[in-house]
Amino acid sequence: ETGVTQTPRHLVMGMTNKKSLKCEQHLGHNAMYWYKQSAKKPLELMFVYNFKEQTENNSVPSRFSPECPNSSHLFLHLHTLQPEDSALYLCASSQVGARASPYGYTFGSGTRLTVV
Amino acid sequence: AQKVTQAQTEISVVEKEDVTLDCVYETRDTTYYLFWYKQPPSGELVFLIRRNSFDEQNEISGRYSWNFQKSTSSFNFTITASQVVDSAVYFCALSEIRRSKTSYDKVIFGPGTSLSVIP
Numbered sequence: 001e002t003g004v005t006q007t008p009r010h011l012v013m014g015m016t017n018k019k020s021l022k023c024e025q026h027l028g029h030n031a032m033y034w035y036k037q038s039a040k041k042p043l044e045l046m047f048v049y050n051f052k053e054q055t056e057n058n059s060v061p062s063r064f065s066p067e068c069p070n071s072s073h074l075f076l077h078l079h080t081l082q083p084e085d086s087a088l089y090l091c092a093s094s095q096v097g098a099r100a101s102p103y104g105y106t107f108g109s110g111t112r113l114t115v116v
Numbered sequence: 117a118q119k120v121t122q123a124q125t126e127i128s129v130v131e132k133e134d135v136t137l138d139c140v141y142e143t144r145d146t147t148y149y150l151f152w153y154k155q156p157p158s159g160e161l162v163f164l165i166r167r168n169s170f171d172e173q174n175e176i177s178g179r180y181s182w183n184f185q186k187s188t189s190s191f192n193f194t195i196t197a198s199q200v201v202d203s204a205v206y207f208c209a210l211s212e213i214r215r216s217k218t219s220y221d222k223v224i225f226g227p228g229t230s231l232s233v234i235p
Contacts, residue, residue, distance in 0.1 A: 096221055104166050105153075105161070105163070
């Protein structure tokens, strides 16, 4: 059982739907990340939250909207997606700063999103 | 700019063979971390190893070993006596060493190498 939990594991949505992906970490980490993994492409960093503050938005379209209500939870709100947004969306967390974890990121199992 | 290259897109080996996954990186930083992650079919990325740039000592963990050569900017990963359970996508990654409490870990991933171990 990973310390980072993502739900749902699979999601199929129409282009006009609104849905949310959820990520929860129980590791006491202070930074959380959303990554997109498309077929045949490198992992793409989408958003970073550090101490609940968004510190990175890697030119992500506005149809993806992140939310970090506290240091343990991270959401990715989806609306009006396109078929090319179909991918595996991975959440990760890490501990940064003086007490940084030696293990780098801890990843969740991902949400496999299909946009039809 | 930072970049990680994994030239091998896909590798197939027969069980019990040894296999080496190549990783070459580029960075202007003098201190950095290198990582290897494993992504099995279930999807999550599993941490395998982190190496500091100032520690070039090679490491062995069971059937896994890593060869860090700073002179050639390479961090290769060898699996000895491969098993079917080793079938996965393996990612090499690079990050700066950040000590600031307000910064985050910016990790650059390579494109991955898909390893298939055939029984």
